[in-house]
Amino acid sequence: MKRFKPKISHLSRRTFLQATAALGGASVLGLRGAYAQEPEKPAEIIVRAWGGSWVDSLKAGVSDSFTKMTGIAVRHDLTEDNEIQPKVWAAVAQKRVPPIHINWDTTTNATKSALRGVTEDLSDLPNLANVTDLAKPAGLEGFPIVNTYGYVYVLAYRPEAFPDGPPKSWKDLLDPKFKGRLAFYNDGIGFHFPAQVAGGGKLEDIPGNMQPAWDFITKMKAQQPLLGEDPDFTTWFQNGEIDAACTISTNAREARKNGVKIEWVVPEEGAKFDTDGLWIPKGLPENELYWAKQYINHALTKEAQQVWLDGLGLPGVVPGLTPPKDLVGDPSYPTTEADFKRLIRISSKIQVENESEWFSKFKAIMQG
Amino acid sequence: MRAARTAYPLKWRIMDALEGVATAVWPARFRHATPYLMLLPAVLLVGLLVLGLIQIADASLRTLDTTTFQFSDDYSIANFRRALTEPLFLVVAQRSLVAALIVTVVTLVFAFPYAYLMVRTRSPGLRKFLLVALFLPFFIGQVVRAYGWLIILGNQGMVNEALGLVGVAPMRLIYNYPAVLFGLVQYMLPFAVLMLAPALTAIPEELEAAAGSLGANWVRTFIHVVLPLARPGFIGAGVVVLTLSLTDFAVPAILGGGSQDFIANAIYDQFFRTSDQGLGAMLALMLVALGSILVGLVFALFGAGTLAMGRSRA
Known part of the structure; x- marks a missing residue:
């Protein structure tokens, strides 16, 4: 499995000091500071989502905290998963910029897109180091999709x-x-x-x-x-x-x-x-791809998963999550x-x- | 001497300039082609549709590889064979066709008295009321109207609540075939009335009066004078209602409870649920063919009615 590669290829004294200073700065400024050297931020990223309590939970758990952390607004596109699929496929085939940055999708549907070759590889997300096996899409090379919970x-x-x-x-x-x-x-x-x-x-x-x-x-x-x-x-x-x-x-x-x-x-x-997951369509500008990956990486943090999946009442892919009170011992969890x-x-x-x-x-x- | 401003106003100068530009762009020697120029937007529109159909035809001959979710490079008639042999598609095609015929007949029966009253009434107030009632549904989309019926006819809807007051247990009034037919008739009625009204307006009232003065009662006048003369309206309304019903998606989806799909719903499933756009395209082409054959048959048997703009065989 390919893991996140740090940009520093060798560790000199100067580099070490720079990195330590950056880390210290990040801890003072929070993650907003840590992103200071990152690619240009887009005004917003678009996440396709299901409506009702589904999108409310995503917003509360992942999107709002992502915006707070990065300053990037998150727009939720409530187009049905089945209906966005041909639009994304067409955009990639025609080498256009896809209509969304991130697709929240069923793993089965997402696997179709992965087999078709329209998904970006997500193997370098740092938080994949902390997830359970459930996050890995079975039968696919690498991480064209990251499963985020089961149901x-x-x-x-x-x-x-x-x-x-x-x-x-x-x-x-x-x-x-x-x-x-x-x-x-x-x-x-x-x-x-x-x-x-x-x-x-x-x-x-x-x-x-x-x-x-x-x-x-x-x-x-x-x-x-x-x-x-x-x-x-x-x-x-x-x-x-x-x-x-x-x-x-x-x-x-x-x-x-x-x-x-x-x-x-x-x-x-x-x-x-079964599982649902997040994936990124090919064809995004480099900076937008980077921030879309950051969004998914953020969705894999324990804090984001806890709030998001409390709303959905579903078991996540990060160890140590606390089940909602009404679902302790429940067969659906x-x-x-x-x-x-x-x-x-x-x-x-x-x-x-x-x-x-x-x-x-x-x-x-x-x-x- | 300075020319009076009113002698050649600015508006005229602008018009002259525009005419000059028009002459430069479209010289007088092209004048005989001007009517064809007027047709250009329509030709472009139809051309776009034809282009779309060609693309759909191309897609319909390609099969889906479910290991890569790409379509085959080669053409084959596999989708055509599936569309004709799989029981699901035969069931939905039959259901759509039968529904379209039933809805057309019922709608025309209900639309005729409405249109007749609207055209013939002496009361301006009643005519206005009927016109408002006719156009009001156009301001409310088909989906909203279908959901409205869910509220009215649902288990906890107004009708079941009223029945409950007289001791009748709630009954399932929606999510079945009759509910779909009911919803379609309600949706199609305004279209049919709109198509019938001009045909009825074209029937001189004096003809009905003459029939009466020659001893025909109301029924005979209706059967022998009004109905034959209203035929162009019936044909026009019938064709519109038939084709719209045959291709409807929302009413079967909402009022059918998922088990009363029409062809359009099956096409949607192929495009968006199973990702098999090839099969979806084939079904779409077959629906276009079925609709065209039906309309062709009506035109061949009865003429084009009001759709022929006064050139029908009535």
């Missing part, structure tokens, strides 16, 4: 709809009383793998034989579930449209914060665990080996290569 596609439910206790299995959702009262992502993301187990299949058979998953999803189709995106789940729970959903725990937690009675579990078949054993992780490479086919299969079943 779980839990089974979220309204307790009133489950008077006999929390659901134990994804199969519990097949109860006829939940007809029209369930929700999944409209491409089935998060549900394919648990469905494979619930349908009697094995995770080792992914992607070769996923018939058990499709059979289980076909049974679920008879329940006439709603299909949507992240914001839909919160809205549907709030409006009493659904009793249960397969969704990222952050959305369920957001609904709970808004006063909706909602709980979540990791069913016995398991739940999908895995911290121990035992927690991770209950979760399903499939490599990004397999997901990227097969995602299109899985989405089509899921859609074909649900639209049929």
Whole structure:
């Protein structure tokens, strides 16, 4: 793994004295002083983000403190991750400056961009020395993406709809009383793998034989579930449209914060665990690239991660983070080996290569 | 003697100068080509669209390599084959087509009395009210209107709350096919009324009076005089509603609950969800072809209606 290379190639007495003086100055002036010799600062950097509580958390944890530290304003571009992707790809292909400096993206989507060769290498970020293995994108050379946290596609439910206790299995959702009262992502993301187990299949058979998953999803189709995106789940729970959903725990937690009675579990078949990350598109001017890297480096500090991920309720990639009080021991906030054993992780490479086919299969079943 | 300023005012001088420039740029010997010059903006606009279509056609023949997420250098008909054989695309194509036909018929049925009343009413107040009611939806975007229906028809919406007052349990009124059709009809109504109104205005009132004086009752007058003469309006409105419904994206996405996709939604998925722009481009081309064939059929069978600007076969 390539690490951050200091600019000083050999250490003379004069250099040592200069460096010591600079370090002393930095400690007095704070990091703002430390950046004094850095490339020209842009007026702002643009970070693509998801809206709602997602961007609020990023702003509180990373963007505001970055601006305070560097004086560079951070603008959050709320274009959907799927929609920014072709724009960035086109900009890089046409050798134009990309429309954003940093993309906050799902690791699967980001891996597509990395495979296409439109991502900058981030291996030289100093704070990568302090992160867990979760930060490293599996199956890719170097760090074209830095994963910043993990998340779980839990089974979220309204307790009133489950008077006999929390659901134990994804199969519990097949109860006829939940007809029209369930929700999944409209491409089935998060549900394919648990469905494979619930349908009697094995995770080792992914992607070769996923018939058990499709059979289980076909049974679920008879329940006439709603299909949507992240914001839909919160809205549907709030409006009493659904009793249960397969969704990222952050959305369920957001609904709970808004006063909706909602709980979540990791069913016995398991739940999908995945990561999101940050990456920088190629084609930025050198100085802007430098500051975009500084932003990501800052996002990997313990202080930034603590605030950012407290907001999202998700486990980060820096050791020693304190879970939010409401998520201590929660299955959606895995911290121990035992927690991770209950979760399903499939490599990004397999997901990227097969995602299109899985989405089509899921859609074909649900639209049929 | 100094010439009076009013004899040749500044405005005239400016006009002369402009005319001089125009003559220099576009000499008199080109005058016969002036009408074609007027067509230039339209030609440029259509040309841009054609260029876009050529690019889409090019992309539609390239397949995605999911190990590099680059498109093939070679052309193939793989996307065409997928579009025609994968059940998903056949389902959404059929759903879109059937919905477009149903929405067109229902919209025309609802739009006609509205347009007729708006054109024929003797009350200026009522006409103004109908005009305002017609144009008001244009100030509210399609997405906002669709979300409005979510608020009205949702589980905790106004309709279910009203039903609750008489003891009826909340029922699912949205996120299904009828809800999508309902939303589309509501969206298309103003377009249809706007297309029908000129055709109805063109029918002389005296003809209806003459039919009445010859003994025809209201129904016979309507069937034998008004409807045939309104045909250009029906054709124009029908074509507009049919094509807009066939290609709609927002209403199926919002009111369909994710399970009532139209072709446009499937195209979006390919472009933005699976990154397969080649397949998305192929579906887009097929949608353009389907819409063009339908419009061509209508024109061939019934003429172009009000869209022919008075040259229909009515």
